[in-house]
Amino acid sequence: MSPNAPADDHHDDIMYPSALPFLLVHISCIAAIWTGITWQAVAICLSLYVVRMFAIGAGYHRYFSHRAFATGRVFQFILACLAQSSAQKSVLWWAAKHRHHHLHSDTEIDVHSPRHRGFLYSHVGWIFHRQHDATDLVKVGDLARYPELMWLHRLELLPAAALGALCFVVAGWSGLVVGFLWSTVLLYHATFCINSLAHVHGRKRYVTGDDSRNNWLLALFTLGEGWHNNHHAYQSSVRQGFRWWEIDVTYYVLKALSWTGVVWNMKIPPEQVLRNEQPLASRVINRAARELAGRFDAQMLADAISSARRRADLAQLQWPTLQEILNRAHEGVDALTHLHLPTIPTREEFLAEAKAMFARTRSLNEIVDHAYEHFLTSVRTRLATAI
Structure with a gap:
């Protein structure tokens, strides 16, 4: 526990039963010793990592949390299914927690601040805290009005279970363990690093009133999410790599989709923000x-x-x-x-x-x-x- 953690942060606040599936997914990765590691399974692992990381960045984050672009209900549902196949709870839960985070970033009521709760809690511990289990539907009223998203919210693990079953059908036990479970664990920690590491290590181009930082290495692994200080400076931007050399693969894919009409109304930061000349809120x-x-x-x-x-x-x-x-x-x-x-x-x-x-x-x-x-x-x- 962090020395800065509140005094009432007792062990009984952690929902240990809810942590067991998370731990089992990690432990099950060791089963590759018995299933073997095939090239087909490795290819599935890498493909699922990239596709689902895009869905997390473009779906969970830029679309559902910040509405940085617009799309139709069909692609909205596809994004939601792909994002939830990462087993990081429902799009409504994810977006509600993330919107709360931006309202209170690195304050004492932030859901995952390394400054106040310590690195480990901000990385993963907060997920199993009893107070964070519920979804504040008021914060995501714009999303909760879609019945298909509410259906996914109630069956949050269905996309992940279906994808795991498909991997088993295609490539057997190795496909399940190496293809699905390995890529899922990698997605967990790549995503969680934005909550933890991107508030500890990196550069700060903008004054944002919190500890958000730009980290080029995280940006590579997360397809652009590592430009975190940029994002906190202008949250509704579909592009998080503000400079030409700041690689943002998620934005590149969304830009290509905009050419086909799948997405539109892509929000970008104004020139005043890009020049770091905007007055602060x-x-x-x-x-x-x-x-x-x-x-x-x-x-x-x-x-x-x-x-x-x-x-x-x-x-x-x-x-x-x-x-x-x-x-x-x-x-x-x-x-x-x-x-x-x-x-x-x-x-x-x-x-x-x-x-x-x-x-x-x-x-x-x-x-x-x-x-x-x-x-x-x-x-x-x-x-x-x-x-």
């Missing part, structure tokens, strides 16, 4: 500001002031005077210097820290202003409770 500014403010120790300053007030040389120093002193910090005046207390960080120090922390953004000054006010308010609050 207030939610992103506030999240970034809180992260910046957290780099400075408000508690230490408040404790030092409280301690000093109890000393003889500050016996006559009243609270309104302290409030005024903190207010004057906006002017870059540290009125506590003569009291031999820790200096109040200046706005310039906040700005320097922000430039080191964040990617280039036109909203940097807004982030700094919000962070500075957040820090001073935090000091005031701590002082008020110490009186």
Whole structure:
């Protein structure tokens, strides 16, 4: 368990029975020792990995979660079946959880944040947590109105079971184990790496208020999903590789399908986003500001002031005077210097820290202003409770 995990995160919150099928799929891969590994089965494994990874990226993610393009009900149903054949629950469950993730990315109520729950929990543990088992149909009301998708939601494992049976018919036990199970396990962890690894390792081109990163290696394995910081900067884009050299195979396939009329209304990021000149949303500014403010120790300053007030040389120093002193910090005046207390960080120090922390953004000054006010308010609050 992560040291940052909430104190109420007990073992009985994990639905161990629900984890057993997941573990059995992994363990069953060892059966290849007895079934053998045929070239036919390997070809099935690679083919199913690529086709289903496309369905996960284009279906689960870009279409059902973000509606980054439009299509007809026939191809919508095909995408849903292919995506669910990966045994990653229904498209309604997947989309609902992913939309929740974007609303609260890397906050304490994110469903899978490495920052708050640890890497292992964000990678796979969250799936078996009791609170994440249900599907919030309100978040996916646009999808729940289709009876065929609700049918798939109720029979979420049917596409995977049917595909497994087909692999057995075509290539025997090796087809089932190597072709189906191996590719399914590979899909699990390639997909899960976007939730975990893509929030830990990589580069940040955009300020997004979370830990999302671009990772070229993950992008190769996931057919473009690894350009995760790009995606968080403009979530509704059908293209996640914003630069010409950022390989995004899923987008290339969707682009080809658009030429045949299978998909249309493909959303792309505006030039302002591509040039990284877009103003940030207030939610992103506030999240970034809180992260910046957290780099400075408000508690230490408040404790030092409280301690000093109890000393003889500050016996006559009243609270309104302290409030005024903190207010004057906006002017870059540290009125506590003569009291031999820790200096109040200046706005310039906040700005320097922000430039080191964040990617280039036109909203940097807004982030700094919000962070500075957040820090001073935090000091005031701590002082008020110490009186």
